[in-house]
């Protein structure tokens with residue numbers, strides 16, 4: 001597959017070479033742990049053991065590298081497994097990391113409860129302000145971590161501006177691209193060194209798989225990460241890899257519809273008397289709107305809002321929704337909603353990343369927009 005092809009073509013064809021044995025047009029699920037050798041060391045297709053490499057996972061990894069515009073893609077058992085491998089590759093005792101003041105709670109927990117115990121300290125910065133990131137950097141800073149749009153407050157970080165800060169500091173810029181997906185945003189083209197994904201979300205797209213990915217901009221770091229992926233072992237299984245590869249083929253059409261539906265939902269919420277604030281980068285009043293418009297193709301399917309009446313009122317909206325399923329996670333074809341303070345972001349309570357108690361987060365699916373608007377209207381009462 002040539003890099004010159006458009007995103008839609010790369011999404012469908014990269015890594016999807018016809019099976020040499022049968023001509024099957026999608027890669028088979030190689031549900032296998034080991035491979036017969038023709039004499040000691042005589043590998044037929046370069047495969048020896050499926051933790052090190054598996055053909056279905058290779059197909060996904062090639063696809064990931066192509067659609068993110070990186071040199072190496074690696075697939076893991078979950079988004080957090082990918083993050084863990086990345087951090088243990090880039091960091092060592094005494095190193096320092098800048099992390100955003102708004103990020104997935106599990107990412108913060110990994111830094112605060114696991115990586116910190118290894119003698120790595122971190123500073124929390126408002127990454128939507130490149131000057132604040134610059135101020136948080138010190139001579140031990142090895143990683144600047146950015147999540148844009150962020151979970152759950154939909155904050156926007158100017159990737160190119162923070163890439164400049166990282167370059168000057170001699171640090172690596174890591175961008176969690178889970179909310180946008182590579183169809184809407186290409187962090188490597190904007191200067192990121194590594195892209196992180198929870199494949200569980202838009203990439204899989206159907207709420208039926210847990211997975212993660214790292215995509216490295218340069219081949220040397222990609223090789224180092226691949227070595228650690230094998231050494232640590234939290235790889236994506238063949239069936240999970242196959243499901244994600246299948247999901248990616250429809251990523252562009254799904255993201256277009258997610259974005260259209262989310263824009264309609266945001267407009268409805270903006271006019272609703274019981275909603276005190278709507279957080280959606282597609283709204284002109286969002287503080288990151290201009291940067292989002294510059295670095296994203298569309299504004300995505302995630303919308304958060306605050307409810308008049310505080311925490312209990314927000315919880316009641318969640319409990320009353322019918323078509324929006326109450327549940328954690330996001331990015332599937334079906335709409336979900338949740339209360340971040342008590343659910344996905346309970347682990348950041350009491351920290352600099354604590355989220356407002358009256359916040360509701362929506363993952364707007366690709367159902368009929370009219371049905372979604374009707375459900376939200378009844379849930380708000």
Ligand SMILES: Cc1ncc(COP(=O)(O)O)c(C=O)c1O
Nearest residue numbers: 078079080104151178198200211
């Ligand atoms: C932005 C973001 N990054 C990373 C993760 C972690 O991914 P996983 O749940 O696949 O481990 C999540 C999970 O919700 C997320 O929302």
